[in-house]
Amino acid sequence: MTEIIRIERKRILNVRVFWLFLIIVILFSAYSTYSVLRRYNIPCMDQKITWRENLEHAKVNLQGKIINREFLELMREQEGEPSYLDERNLEELAAANYEGKSVQELSDEDIRRFYQKRLANIRAMLDEGQIIHYTQEEIGQLMYRAEKVSEIEFGYAEGWKVLNDDMGIFTAFLSILISVLLLPLFGVDAKGDMKELYRGTKYGKKPLDHARVLTAFLIGIFLYLLGMVVFFVIKMIPFGFEGWNQCIQSNSKMFFSVYPITNLQQFFLNGMIGLAALLFAVSFLIFITVFMEKVMNSAVVFMFFWILLLLFDQMYLWPVNHFFANFMPLRMTSFSHYYIGNEIYRVFGVSLSCMAWSILVSGLIAGILLLLAIMVIKEKRKRGMY
Numbered sequence: 001m002t003e004i005i006r007i008e009r010k011r012i013l014n015v016r017v018f019w020l021f022l023i024i025v026i027l028f029s030a031y032s033t034y035s036v037l038r039r040y041n042i043p044c045m046d047q048k049i050t051w052r053e054n055l056e057h058a059k060v061n062l063q064g065k066i067i068n069r070e071f072l073e074l075m076r077e078q079e080g081e082p083s084y085l086d087e088r089n090l091e092e093l094a095a096a097n098y099e100g101k102s103v104q105e106l107s108d109e110d111i112r113r114f115y116q117k118r119l120a121n122i123r124a125m126l127d128e129g130q131i132i133h134y135t136q137e138e139i140g141q142l143m144y145r146a147e148k149v150s151e152i153e154f155g156y157a158e159g160w161k162v163l164n165d166d167m168g169i170f171t172a173f174l175s176i177l178i179s180v181l182l183l184p185l186f187g188v189d190a191k192g193d194m195k196e197l198y199r200g201t202k203y204g205k206k207p208l209d210h211a212r213v214l215t216a217f218l219i220g221i222f223l224y225l226l227g228m229v230v231f232f233v234i235k236m237i238p239f240g241f242e243g244w245n246q247c248i249q250s251n252s253k254m255f256f257s258v259y260p261i262t263n264l265q266q267f268f269l270n271g272m273i274g275l276a277a278l279l280f281a282v283s284f285l286i287f288i289t290v291f292m293e294k295v296m297n298s299a300v301v302f303m304f305f306w307i308l309l310l311l312f313d314q315m316y317l318w319p320v321n322h323f324f325a326n327f328m329p330l331r332m333t334s335f336s337h338y339y340i341g342n343e344i345y346r347v348f349g350v351s352l353s354c355m356a357w358s359i360l361v362s363g364l365i366a367g368i369l370l371l372l373a374i375m376v377i378k379e380k381r382k383r384g385m386y
Contacts, residue, residue: 157243
């Protein structure tokens, strides 16, 4: 089995393909980082403030800062429009919490009740939800989580915010790229028929099939982890690694999240969900390549599948997302909705978070697809179609 895996691995992931994969991931990560950094340039009348100066200003001015009464009162006294990153971040939090108010417009009562106002906003969102009608027990559980964030550290953590915000599109891209590389594993062409016959004769048809399935997952997981490491390093180097232990609520996009987790924990959760999405994509790929046989036919079906998921994602239809897209790779890698959507599933009287249920159902579907693929392979072997 080990020898077959080694042969199949070299067939799919030779040195040239490996370097091509690495170069594509590096270029994608570098361009993504460059696009983000441009947003931190500040145009001024006399001279432009570069992204590097903007980030350095935030690092210095946010050292040891916590959003409390003293800090908000100090920032309220500052005059002029917010320009630097640290000022804009606080303005975004204030605007989210107080229906568009700036820090300068906050009253003493607003400042004193900053965290109570956040909890009141979360409670109102849950009570007034038009799509999900929560029970009092569910609201109590969600509010219990939200109340654990009683103080928000406001130190510099821009690298982790950018990393977690941009992980979704990169993870989806990575899943597609890895799947494309795995297409020839079960798909065959005219040149591959003799090699298929030779390997099946030498090692046995059943061990060959099992080795290929295992090879697909081993290569997929290896390339996924490698891609994530490359993306992490390239994304974080310009911003720095500070703020890993800061709660995600310091990010204005996550301010109303009920999850009391840190930026590092969010990164690992995103990575875990992304890996589950990849395993689904690999299982689906194995199924269609076994069923369609030809590489080009399989590629067309696989491309159509992702286009369909993209259309569903653009339409924002809640029933489609809730009962179908949430378990598919593209929607699974839209990580932000796990933390701010508060979407739940009621299964046999038990309320489950969208994150947990999506991973569970996606894994179940992937297992069924893989089992069907193995059954199809066995049937075709019996009929001499392989």
